[in-house]
Amino acid sequence: MTSGENRRASRGWWDADADAYQAEHGDFLGDVDFVWCPEGLREADARLLGDVAGxxxxxxxCGAAASARWLATQxxxxxxxxxxxxxxxxxxxxxxxSGVRVPLVQCDALAIxxxxxxxxxxxxxxxxxxxxxxSARLxxxxxxxxxxxxxxVFSVTHPMRWVFLDDPTERGLVAAHSYFERTPYVEYDETGAATYVEHHRTLGDRIRELVAAGFVLADLIEPEWPEGHEQIWGQWSPLRGRIFPGTAIFVAEKPSVLAPPPASVSE
Known part of the structure; x- marks a missing residue:
């Protein structure tokens, strides 16, 4: 699959699914709130971004940009x-x-x-x-x-979840795939065109991507499933969430003083 096919599939999927996605998850995400993951961890509590004032x-x-609007209120x-x-x-x-407005930009994350x-x-x-x-380019x-x-700071499905079926029930507790298989998950329409694409990377892959880009990894959060949280979101459920992590949140920093490039051989 080419990058262009990947991009067209993603844009087409989220354009077509936007109404259904918001109908299903809009109440959980809110209009002005920053929810990091289906486990319900909020930036108001976690403060992974630090003090954002100014x-x-x-x-x-950003999706419907609830997180951006919450950040604006801060x-x-x-x-x-x-x-x-x-x-x-x-x-x-x-x-x-909500009355909370932020500038919106439609763009490719690979060319910000x-x-x-x-x-x-x-x-x-x-x-x-x-x-x-x-994602290394991203x-x-x-x-x-x-x-x-x-x-x-970014959250993604915990790489460990790719080992298991996308099932919130006991069927989703049985290992079915290799953790090291990086072939993307792709859905196709009746013409054979890709309509949905999602890519798996291991924890090591993610860390290497960050380090290669120049970042320093400051933290890796694996939110635990909270007591009293009974809502199912796709393959996220209390049953699975209490046994193994569903989300990984990477906190990385760009060094304040960048290292000089290595000297050339001629130097």
Missing amino acids: QRVLEIG GARVVAADLSGGMLRHAREAAER PFAAEAFDTVCTAFGAVPFVDD MREVFRVLRPGGRW
Whole structure:
């Protein structure tokens, strides 16, 4: 599959699914809230981004941009970006309902349309990272637009989950796939065109992508399933969540002082 096919599939899927996705998950995500994962971990409690007041923040893969609007209420200067016009339509509608507005940009996360060092923080909750074919390039793009000392925080499906079936019941407790199989999950229409694409990377892959881009990994959070949380979200469920992690949140930082490039042989 080419990058172009991957991009068309992702844009088409989220454009077509935007209404259904918001109907199913909109109440959980809220109009002005920052929820990192189906386990319900909120930025208001976790503070993984630190004090964002006065900070320039970019949310990529923003969906309906609830997180970006919450960050705006905390004093951040936020831009919310997504590949899908359908999801950004919901972002505009939620801005009308809530009265909290942030600039919206439709763009590809592999070609972020901002200058180098334009932001203090970049973040995404389950956006962009698993849906691009070259996530190492995405890490380099984020590194480019971050100022020295800036922070990059993203949540994804925990790589361990790829071993198991996408099933919230006991069937989803049986290992069915190799953790090391990196062939993307692809759905096709009746013509054979890809309609949905998601990519698996191991924990080691993710760390190597970050380090190769120049980041320092500050933390890796694996949220535990909280007591009293009984809501099922796709393959996330209390049954599975209490046994093994469903989400991985990577907290990375761009060094304040960048190392000089290695000297050439002639030098």
